[in-house]
Structure formats: structure tokens, C-alpha cells
Amino acid sequence: MGWNVAERREPGINGPGRAARIGFGLFWIYVILYFGFIALVLFRPDILSSRPFGGVNLAIASGLGLIAAALLLSVVYMVACRVVESPRGERR
Amino acid sequence: MLYESSPVAIAIFASFVLAVVGLSFWLGRKGQSAKGYYAAHGEIHWFINGIAFAGDYLSAASFLGICGMIAFHGFDGFLYSIGFLAGWIVALFVIAEPIKSLGKFTFADALDAKYNSRGIKLSVAISTLVVSIFYLIPQMVGAGDLIVPLLGLPHAVGVILVGIAVTLIVVTAGMVSTTWVQFIKGSLLVFFCGVLTSMILGRGLTVNTGSLEPQTRSVTPDGRVLVDGEPQTRDHDLRPVGTLAALPARYGDATTTGPLGPLEYLSVLEDSRIVTWSGKKSTDASGTHTVYTPTERAGADLLKPGGYFKGLTTGKLADKLDFASLMLALFCGTASLPHILIRYYTVKDAAAARKSTVVGIAAIGAFYVLTLFLGLGAMTSGALDPTSTNMAAPLLAKSFNETLFAVISAIAFTTVLGTVSGLIMAGSGAVAHDLVENVLGIPMDDAEKVRCGKIAAVGLGIVAMALGILFRSFNVSFLVGWAFNIAASANLPALVMLLFWPRTTKEGIISAVTVGMLASLTWILLSADTFEKVYGLSRDASPVPFSQPGLVTIPLGFIVLIVVSLLTKAEPKGKPA
Numbered sequence: 172m173g174w175n176v177a178e179r180r181e182p183g184i185n186g187p188g189r190a191a192r193i194g195f196g197l198f199w200i201y202v203i204l205y206f207g208f209i210a211l212v213l214f215r216p217d218i219l220s221s222r223p224f225g226g227v228n229l230a231i232a233s234g235l236g237l238i239a240a241a242l243l244l245s246v247v248y249m250v251a252c253r254v255v256e257s258p259r260g261e262r263r
Numbered sequence: 264m265l266y267e268s269s270p271v272a273i274a275i276f277a278s279f280v281l282a283v284v285g286l287s288f289w290l291g292r293k294g295q296s297a298k299g300y301y302a303a304h305g306e307i308h309w310f311i312n313g314i315a316f317a318g319d320y321l322s323a324a325s326f327l328g329i330c331g332m333i334a335f336h337g338f339d340g341f342l343y344s345i346g347f348l349a350g351w352i353v354a355l356f357v358i359a360e361p362i363k364s365l366g367k368f369t370f371a372d373a374l375d376a377k378y379n380s381r382g383i384k385l386s387v388a389i390s391t392l393v394v395s396i397f398y399l400i401p402q403m404v405g406a407g408d409l410i411v412p413l414l415g416l417p418h419a420v421g422v423i424l425v426g427i428a429v430t431l432i433v434v435t436a437g438m439v440s441t442t443w444v445q446f447i448k449g450s451l452l453v454f455f456c457g458v459l460t461s462m463i464l465g466r467g468l469t470v471n472t473g474s475l476e477p478q479t480r481s482v483t484p485d486g487r488v489l490v491d492g493e494p495q496t497r498d499h500d501l502r503p504v505g506t507l508a509a510l511p512a513r514y515g516d517a518t519t520t521g522p523l524g525p526l527e528y529l530s531v532l533e534d535s536r537i538v539t540w541s542g543k544k545s546t547d548a549s550g551t552h553t554v555y556t557p558t559e560r561a562g563a564d565l566l567k568p569g570g571y572f573k574g575l576t577t578g579k580l581a582d583k584l585d586f587a588s589l590m591l592a593l594f595c596g597t598a599s600l601p602h603i604l605i606r607y608y609t610v611k612d613a614a615a616a617r618k619s620t621v622v623g624i625a626a627i628g629a630f631y632v633l634t635l636f637l638g639l640g641a642m643t644s645g646a647l648d649p650t651s652t653n654m655a656a657p658l659l660a661k662s663f664n665e666t667l668f669a670v671i672s673a674i675a676f677t678t679v680l681g682t683v684s685g686l687i688m689a690g691s692g693a694v695a696h697d698l699v700e701n702v703l704g705i706p707m708d709d710a711e712k713v714r715c716g717k718i719a720a721v722g723l724g725i726v727a728m729a730l731g732i733l734f735r736s737f738n739v740s741f742l743v744g745w746a747f748n749i750a751a752s753a754n755l756p757a758l759v760m761l762l763f764w765p766r767t768t769k770e771g772i773i774s775a776v777t778v779g780m781l782a783s784l785t786w787i788l789l790s791a792d793t794f795e796k797v798y799g800l801s802r803d804a805s806p807v808p809f810s811q812p813g814l815v816t817i818p819l820g821f822i823v824l825i826v827v828s829l830l831t832k833a834e835p836k837g838k839p840a
Contacts, residue, residue, distance in 0.1 A: 197356055198352060198356035198357060205345075205594065208345070209587060212575060212586075213583050213587060216568050216576075219567055220563065226527070226529065227533065227566075228563065228566055228567060230566065230567050230568055231338070234342075234344070235632060238631055238632055239628075241348055241624055241628060242621075242625055242628050244352065244356075245620065246621060248355065248621075249618060252614070256614075
């Protein structure tokens with residue numbers, strides 16, 4: 172997989188390339204979480220009915236967790252982009 | 264069930280619509296440039312744009328559909344919430360920044376940035392229109408469904424009211440007024456769902472012993488409606504349903520819990536016994552009869568997957584694939600929806616695009632967490648209409664008081680305004696900017712571009728009204744699923760490969776968009792769901808193995824793009840075709 176756009180878009184600046192790479196890393200983390208959850212729903216629903224934390228079952232806990240994870244990863248991405256872009260000064 | 268129209272609801276709704284239309288006229292009072300009309304001058308603040316993302320995205324299907332699905336079927340409705348939000352991860356991490364830097368006004372701009380090909384513009388403009396129209400239908404149907412109980416007017420009047428309001432909003436100030444309407448709607452929706460959720464938690468759970476006698480609704484061949492054999496009137500109507508039969512043993516003889524914390528609410532519900540209702544339809548010489556019967560179930564059974572997606576419990580492979588396909592389409596669909604993508608052109612740069620997506624994810628994520636409580640609150644409110652899942656959220660509000668019912672209904676209605684204006688905006692850009700200007704090659708100056716876009720918006724408004732009336736008996740969430748499948752199959756492969764595979768050719772993009780769109784559309788038209796719900800035929804007559812096409816047609820789009828690109832020669836970089 173090339174870095175087609177990142178290179179074409181911002182010639183000579185490393186920041187966006189690194190930002191895109193961070194984005195991909197976080198994207199794959201979420202893919203694993205999301206499709207892992209779907210796999211549990213499909214093949215091991217019994218695990219999701221269990222209540223390891225006593226109160227809410229794992230189905231609800233993991234659903235809420237996926238929503239929280241999306242927000243957490245997006246904030247991490249925003250902060251990471253600011254860090255990798257900052258030494259070059261503000262963009263455009 | 265029959266509903267009384269509420270003067271408070273009419274007043275709140277009318278003042279809201281007048282306020283947003285007035286705001287649109289005020290925003291549109293100055294002369295407009297094409298950049299102003301199509302992209303709000305690229306000057307929208309990232310925070311406003313982020314909330315507008317929520318206003319654009321949280322459609323009638325999210326608010327009414329998901330609440331209703333959770334209220335009637337439990338956890339499975341929440342799976343839609345999870346999938347709808349997950350799609351934003353693709354939008355933020357993969358699509359947001361490139362699309363911002365490649366395009367100007369429309370999605371076709373971005374896909375065509377490298378090639379300057381009329382074929383790409385044509386195929387992408389058509390796919391934009393098809394997706395936008397498929398997404399428009401459920402919004403308009405939802406508007407009509409709401410107006411009946413809210414204002415006591417016929418379905419068609421609701422559809423026409425929304426059509427006129429939205430067309431006025433779009434025509435007056437284009438993307439500027441559309442953005443502000445979506446911002447207002449997004450903030451109101453999240454805020455009032457928060458208020459409603461805190462009231463649900465404050466009320467806690469109470470055992471309510473409604474009658475458990477089955478109820479029958481019949482429609483005679485001459486169109487009369489009977490309830491349990493007698494004509495339906497306000498005094499003789501279906502009873503509201505959705506009750507809590509028993510609290511957990513630890514509450515002893517107590518019939519109410521008092522205020523509960525959010526997690527406590529969920530865990531008490533899981534140990535309670537809940538009565539849900541389902542309808543079974545039959546037809547004979549005296550008409551069509553639907554018998555609604557109650558089932559008492561353990562809360563734990565309703566809070567685990569399998570209540571709505573039967574395939575999760577039957578173990579049939581085709582049913583499992585159908586579910587996987589839907590969840591894949593939801594994941595891939597968001598980042599391929601043209602009305603969402605054009606919102607990236609309203610902010611000034613890639614960093615602002617990123618920040619507004621994060622704000623959007625926060626608002627949308629918060630909303631989807633709230634839907635879980637709204638749905639479960641409705642499930643045990645004793646206020647549900649057994650005939651309509653879409654009315655669960657407004658009726659939940661009614662179980663608190665009439666004013667809240669009026670406010671929530673008015674917000675649900677404006678939910679439709681926000682989303683429909685975004686869709687008409689996307690369609691208007693596809694017609695005026697992509698088809699007329701770029702494909703037909705008709706030269707236009709700035710003012711003509713704006714005028715052409717406005718004419719297209721009026722035309723689309725009329726089409727939307729007609730379709731909303733035509734498709735009135737359709738289920739709202741079901742239709743939105745179609746739109747996501749078509750968007751993901753037609754647009755995502757081209758978008759992703761263009762961004763990340765240097766060998767992609769213009770022929771590859773054109774064929775991927777065309778094949779993805781046609782294949783998913785054909786699959787949907789041949790699916791068992793459509794056979795049953797649209798044509799009224801047997802499910803078994805369907806030639807396709809499962810109803811949701813995404814699992815097959817999204818990979819198909821990628822394969823077509825790769826094969827065609829390898830068979831055709833890439834243009835040298837920078838040289839126009």
C-alpha cells in the first residue's frame with residue numbers, strides 16, 4: 172500500500188505522511204476491536220451474555236466500550252497529529 | 264393507536280420551523296458566490312461543523328428507528344448504534360484529510376482530481392444522486408409518520424411541509440443555512456435526549472400491571488379499522504404496551520426502585536422480568552387482522568444479541584452472513600455518503616476537518632449511548648404503541664408529560680429537516696456542478712452556477728416529496744440500510760484505491776463505481792426482504808442467499824477496480840485525459 176496522497180498532497184513535508192501512518196495504526200486497532208466484537212456476536216454469544224463485572228453484561232459493556240474507544244482513538248489521533256506537525260510550524 | 268394533536272406541539276414545531284427558515288433568509292440576504300452556495304465559503308468554524316456533522320448524520324432512522332428497535336427487540340437495536348458510530352473511524356482516519364485536499368465542492372471533484380475525466384464525473388454524479396435519493400425516501404416517510412400523531416394532519420401533508428421547508432432552507436443560502444440548521448438540530452437533539460435520559464434514570468423502574476389480554480387490529484376490505492372487533496375510536500383503541508412485570512428479588516415487595524445510576528439501571532433491568540408484545544398478521548375474507556400478544560421475558564434475554572437478528576440464534580449460515588454484511592456496510596458506508604463528505608469542504612483546512620470530525624464523533628457517540636437508555640426506558644414505560652416502533656421515543660416522552668412529548672416530537676421532525684437539507688444540498692451539487700457544468704460542458708459564471716444549483720434543489724425537493732408519499736408504508740431503518748449498502752459498494756472501493764494505490768486508472772474508477780452501484784442495487788431488488796416487504800412475494804422465491812449485499816458487493820467493487828486498472832494503461836501523472 173503506497174502513500175500516494177500524502178506524498179502528492181504535501182510535497183516536501185514529512186508531517187502529513189507521519190500523521191497518515193498514525194491514522195492507519197489507530198484505524199487497524201479499531202478494525203480489530205469492531206470485527207472482534209462482531210465475531211463474538213456471531214459465534215460466541217454466550218460470552219457476551221456473561222457478567223464478568225457483576226452489573227451489566229459483556230454485550231452492553233463492550234458496546235459502550237466500542238463507542239468510548241472510537242472517541243478515545245480520535246482524540247489520540249488529533250493530539251498525535253498536532254505533535255508530529257508542530258516542529259514544522261502551523262500548516263497553511 | 265389514535266393520537267390527539269397537541270396545540271403545544273404545533274406551536275413549538277411551528278416556531279422552530281419559522282425560526283430556521285427565517286435564519287436561512289437572513290443568512291442568504293447577501294449575494295452569493297458558488298463557493299458560498301456549495302461550500303459555505305470554506306469558512307465554517309470546526310466546532311460548528313462538528314456538531315453539524317451530528318445534525319447531518321443523526322437521521323430519523325437513528326432517533327426514531329433505533330429507539331423503537333431497542334424498545335421492541337432489546338439489545339439488537341444497539342448494534343445499529345455501534346455500527347453507525349464505527350463508520351466515523353473510517354471517515355476520520357482514512358478519508359477526511361485526503362478528501363479535503365483533493366476536492367472543491369462535490370465528491371466527484373475528489374475522485375476526479377487526478378484524472379479530469381468526464382466518465383468519472385458522470386458515474387460518480389449518478390451514484391451520488393442514487394445514494395442521496397435512497398437516503399431521502401426514509402427521511403420523508405419518517406416526516407409523514409410523525410405528522411400524523413403530532414399535528415393530526417394526513418401523512419402526505421407532513422411530507423409536503425418538510426419538502427417545502429427544506430427547499431426554502433437550501434435555496435436561500437445553500438450550504439451556509441444548511442450548516443446552521445444542522446448545527447441547531449444536532450445540539451437540540453443531543454441536549455434533549457440527555458434531558459430525557461436523566462428523567463428516565465430519575466424515575467427508575469416501576470412494576471406496572473397492564474392487562475395481558477391479546478389485542479387485535481383489523482382492517483376490513485372497505486378500509487374500516489376495528490379493534491377487537493369493534494370500530495376504532497379514542498375510547499375504544501389498542502392499549503399502550505411495554506411493561507415491567509417484576510423487579511429483581513432483592514427489591515422484595517417493593518414495586519419501584521426510585522432513582523438509579525446509569526449502570527445500576529442496566530443491571531436492575533437485566534435481573535427484572537419484562538413484557539414485550541409482538542404482532543402476527545393474517546388475512547381472510549373479513550379483512551387483514553393483526554393479533555398482538557404479550558410475552559414475559561427475563562431482562563437478561565432482552566439485553567443480549569439475537570432479539571431482532573434471528574440469524575444470531577438459529578445458527579443458519581445465510582442469516583449469519585446477512586448480519587455480518589449489514590455490519591460491514593454500516594462500517595464502510597458512513598465514509599461513502601456524499602452528504603457527509605461534502606461537509607469537509609465547508610472548513611478551511613485539513614486540520615479543521617480533523618477537529619470537526621472528532622467533535623462529530625463525540626456528539627454522535629454521546630447520542631448513541633443515550634439511545635440505549637431511551638430505548639430501554641420506552642420498553643418499560645407502559646406507553647408504547649404496539650403498531651408502530653417508530654413512535655417509541657415520542658411516546659416515552661409522553662409518559663412523562665405532554666410538553667416533553669411536544670418538544671421531542673418537534674425535535675424529531677426537525678431531525679428530518681437537518682438531514683434532508685444535507686441530502687438535497689449534495690444532490691444539487693451533483694446535478695449542477697458535476698452533471699451540467701462538468702459532464703455536459705455548459706460553461707457557467709459564478710451567479711449561473713448558484714442559480715443552476717438552486718433550480719436543481721427545487722427539483723430534488725419535488726422528487727423527495729413524491730417519493731415520500733409513494734413509499735409511505737415502508738420501514739424507515741430498512742430503507743436506510745439500502746442507502747448504506749449502495750454508498751459503500753459504489754463509492755468506497757474507488758475512494759480508497761484512488762488514495763492508496765498508485766496504479767488506479769480512470770477506467771478502473773468508472774467501472775468500480777458503476778458495477779458497485781448496479782450490483783448492490785440489483786442484489787437489493789432481488790433480496791428476500793424486498794420480495795416479502797415490497798413485492799408481497801414469498802421469501803423463498805428470492806434468488807440471492809441473504810438480503811444485505813455489502814459482504815459481496817463491496818469486495819466486488821475492489822476486484823473490478825483492480826482488474827480493470829491492471830488491464831488499462833495509467834495516464835502519466837499530471838496530464839489531463
